[in-house]
Amino acid sequence: MTLAAAEAPLTPRTRTPRLVHDEPSRADRNFNRITMAAGLSVLLLLTLVGFFLMWQSRSAISETGPWQFLTRIEWRTDVQPARIGVAGLLTGTVMVALVAVSIAIPFGVLAALAITEYASARLRKYLIGTVDLLAAVPSLLFGIWGFLFLSGYVVPVSQWLTDNLGWIPIFHTKPGASLTGSIFIAGIVVSLMVLPIITAIVREVFSQTPPGEKEAALALGGTRWGMIRTVVLPYGKGGIVGGSMLGLGRALGETIAVALLLPNVPEISREILPNGGATVSGFIANRAGADAFTTSGLLAAGLVLFVITLATNMVASVVVSRSRSGVGVEI
Amino acid sequence: MTTTSDALVDLTHDDDQAGSSSAFGDVTGGARRPTGSSRTPRRPREFTSADGWTLVGSIISAVCLNWLVFYRFSGGAGWFGVLLCAYATFLAIFAVVTIDRLGRLVAVDRVVTVIVISAGIVVMVPLVLLIGYILVQGLKALRLTFFVKDQTGITPVLPATAGGGAHAVVGTIEQVGLALLWSLPLGLAAAVFLNESRSKWRRPIRIFVDAMSGLPSIVAGLFIFAVLIIPFGHSGGLFGFNGFMASLALALVMLPTITRTVEVVLRLVPDGLREASLAMGASRARTVWSVVFPTARTGMTTAVVLGIARAVGETAPLLFTAFGYDLMNSNPFSGAQESLPLFVYRNVKKPDLSAIARGFSGALVLMLLVLVLFAIARYIGSDRSKRRNARRSRARTTTAIAGESAT
Numbered sequence: 057m058t059l060a061a062a063e064a065p066l067t068p069r070t071r072t073p074r075l076v077h078d079e080p081s082r083a084d085r086n087f088n089r090i091t092m093a094a095g096l097s098v099l100l101l102l103t104l105v106g107f108f109l110m111w112q113s114r115s116a117i118s119e120t121g122p123w124q125f126l127t128r129i130e131w132r133t134d135v136q137p138a139r140i141g142v143a144g145l146l147t148g149t150v151m152v153a154l155v156a157v158s159i160a161i162p163f164g165v166l167a168a169l170a171i172t173e174y175a176s177a178r179l180r181k182y183l184i185g186t187v188d189l190l191a192a193v194p195s196l197l198f199g200i201w202g203f204l205f206l207s208g209y210v211v212p213v214s215q216w217l218t219d220n221l222g223w224i225p226i227f228h229t230k231p232g233a234s235l236t237g238s239i240f241i242a243g244i245v246v247s248l249m250v251l252p253i254i255t256a257i258v259r260e261v262f263s264q265t266p267p268g269e270k271e272a273a274l275a276l277g278g279t280r281w282g283m284i285r286t287v288v289l290p291y292g293k294g295g296i297v298g299g300s301m302l303g304l305g306r307a308l309g310e311t312i313a314v315a316l317l318l319p320n321v322p323e324i325s326r327e328i329l330p331n332g333g334a335t336v337s338g339f340i341a342n343r344a345g346a347d348a349f350t351t352s353g354l355l356a357a358g359l360v361l362f363v364i365t366l367a368t369n370m371v372a373s374v375v376v377s378r379s380r381s382g383v384g385v386e387i
Numbered sequence: 388m389t390t391t392s393d394a395l396v397d398l399t400h401d402d403d404q405a406g407s408s409s410a411f412g413d414v415t416g417g418a419r420r421p422t423g424s425s426r427t428p429r430r431p432r433e434f435t436s437a438d439g440w441t442l443v444g445s446i447i448s449a450v451c452l453n454w455l456v457f458y459r460f461s462g463g464a465g466w467f468g469v470l471l472c473a474y475a476t477f478l479a480i481f482a483v484v485t486i487d488r489l490g491r492l493v494a495v496d497r498v499v500t501v502i503v504i505s506a507g508i509v510v511m512v513p514l515v516l517l518i519g520y521i522l523v524q525g526l527k528a529l530r531l532t533f534f535v536k537d538q539t540g541i542t543p544v545l546p547a548t549a550g551g552g553a554h555a556v557v558g559t560i561e562q563v564g565l566a567l568l569w570s571l572p573l574g575l576a577a578a579v580f581l582n583e584s585r586s587k588w589r590r591p592i593r594i595f596v597d598a599m600s601g602l603p604s605i606v607a608g609l610f611i612f613a614v615l616i617i618p619f620g621h622s623g624g625l626f627g628f629n630g631f632m633a634s635l636a637l638a639l640v641m642l643p644t645i646t647r648t649v650e651v652v653l654r655l656v657p658d659g660l661r662e663a664s665l666a667m668g669a670s671r672a673r674t675v676w677s678v679v680f681p682t683a684r685t686g687m688t689t690a691v692v693l694g695i696a697r698a699v700g701e702t703a704p705l706l707f708t709a710f711g712y713d714l715m716n717s718n719p720f721s722g723a724q725e726s727l728p729l730f731v732y733r734n735v736k737k738p739d740l741s742a743i744a745r746g747f748s749g750a751l752v753l754m755l756l757v758l759v760l761f762a763i764a765r766y767i768g769s770d771r772s773k774r775r776n777a778r779r780s781r782a783r784t785t786t787a788i789a790g791e792s793a794t
Contacts, residue, residue, distance in 0.1 A: 194700020309603025
């Protein structure tokens with residue numbers, strides 16, 4: 057204060073007050089522009105993917121007709137005009153994904169519960185590490201393991217299921233049918249690949265349960281299960297649904313493992329245990345390097361897969377972020 | 388969170404408020420317990436030796452019962468059926484015994500505990516089997532020559548140890564390296580956009596990045612194939628099948644992974660640091676570069692390493708881009724190129740056994756590569772101060788460790 061008072065007589069000039077303005081500086085404007093461009097480029101890339109798949113697949117689609125392409129089961133390029141369609145492939149894709157998800161959801165939720173509510177600090181660390189590692193193992197290794205090792209152990213299980221539960225339509229097989237290379241086996245292998253995703257999201261959601269509510273349940277005399285049933289599970293419902301849908305999205309796109317396991321013959325069958333079936337992605341991988349027309353058809357099939365997985369994933373991430381528990385959850 | 392669980396709760400063996408059934412479970416089950424004279428308070432999570440013996444006894448009796456039923460009295464069943472029945476019997480016996488000892492409320496809790504923990508163990512089993520299987524199969528034919536030779540002159544009659552996968556290793560390194568070069572700057576910038584800018588586009592773009600991380604990797608390969616290879620790649624060259632195209636497809640796979648994980652790490656940087664920097668007059672760009680990035684460095688490195696680990700194992704995008712090649716091609720910009728996953732995939736699909744064995748050596752190398760990358764990521768990711776504390780506390784008493792791990 058004194059300083060200013062002393063200065064005042066020395067500088068009699070009128071001080072124009074500097075304007076404090078909200079406008080970003082030039083560096084900031086460039087920064088905003090560059091990061092914005094990077095963000096938008098993701099959007100652009102996704103649009104380009106859809107556009108170019110459509111553009112390059114036009115010859116196949118125009119020859120078969122878009123509606124026939126979506127509804128035809130068989131895939132024959134040896135006749136004129138070619139009879140190709142994705143209905144059989146889509147059925148296989150959805151069935152493998154459903155088998156995978158129905159195995160992975162219970163184990164994923166239970167593993168998430170074990171991690172968040174039951175494990176000691178040390179065991180928790182190991183469990184999280186295991187699940188993360190499961191996510192890091194390449195799909196290819198799961199594929200050859202399932203193809204050459206697991207398959208031999210699953211065939212007796214399939215046999216047992218069809219012998220004892222054959223009256224349930226999906227477990228029915230014709231007598232003497234081969235049980236290797238089935239949708240069931242592919243589903244089991246794919247379930248191992250979606251398990252980490254489901255576990256990670258459900259765990260994240262469970263760990264955000266408000267401690268106060270949990271403590272209140274325990275203080276009222278509830279057992280641990282009582283607490284989980286009345287607090288943790290209702291709180292994490294949105295996360296479980298969203299996580300399962302994301303798992304479904306991943307399962308729909310699983311490629312190499314399925315390409316190795318299934319015979320890649322498009323068909324529509326209600327039975328999951330006998331040999332047979334194909335998925336869109338596995339079929340595409342299997343036909344890599346084919347002639348131009350087949351490739352065009354494969355691109356069309358890829359476009360269908362792209363649209364379906366994109367829709368599933370977007371719905372899932374909206375479900376997770378809209379639920380009470382999933383606001384800050386990372387996917 | 389676990390603080391209250393250890394509080395003493397008066398869960399007496401004979402429940403004298405038996406009529407009141409709470410929302411947490413039906414407690415009337417305890418009503419028929421003989422009214423004991425001593426009401427000893429129990430900790431809800433107490434695990435006495437009697438509980439342990441109940442568990443062991445239930446397991447033994449379930450196994451014996453199933454052995455009797457399936458292997459003595461009937462013709463037997465597949466291992467799966469026996470296992471499933473044995474587990475169900477074990478749960479039933481355990482439930483009955485616990486109901487008799489401690490009442491229904493406790494029994495339900497205990498049975499659920501057993502189910503949850505056994506599910507946690509079951510999740511670990513396939514991973515152990517997978518790693519063990521690849522290790523055993525891969526070591527059969529893996530020799531050091533794998534890293535120096537390619538598949539020159541390999542015929543189906545040669546043993547599995549002949550030749551090697553040097554060309555695949557070189558291809559993988561080049562493709563993933565180039566992919567990192569394309570995806571890292573873009574991924575970092577996108578992560579900064581999602582976390583540091585105040586744009587209204589953040590929310591839709593976050594949803595799109597999410598959706599892109601679920602993009603089937605084969606579609607990434609198909610996209611590059613459709614955009615560059617079909618129109619321009621007739622005569623080979625830069626836009627033919629080569630490692631460069633593969634790196635573009637891999638970059639498309641890595642981009643969302645890097646963006647999301649880096650964004651999560653950036654979010655952990657305290658806002659106070661940003662505000663301090665801005666208040667000193669630094670621009671936003673300067674703040675990000677000099678304050679946010681250095682603070683988040685370890686986490687960002689982890690994110691990048693995990694992104695690499697994911698890209699290293701991708702096969703599907705390479706089928707339509709690198710295509711695969713049996714000989715050494717160290718120029719990623721011209722000519723089809725091999726990579727480790729392609730080497731494994733192509734060999735395992737061949738009919739002869741020595742090719743399959745060669746595929747397994749490649750698989751082992753690939754698995755070890757992924758495991759090493761994973762270990763590096765976890766080591767960097769574990770907070771440095773925590774690491775030091777853990778080392779120090781190991782020298783201290785056990786109580787100190789307990790205190791440390793609780794924080």
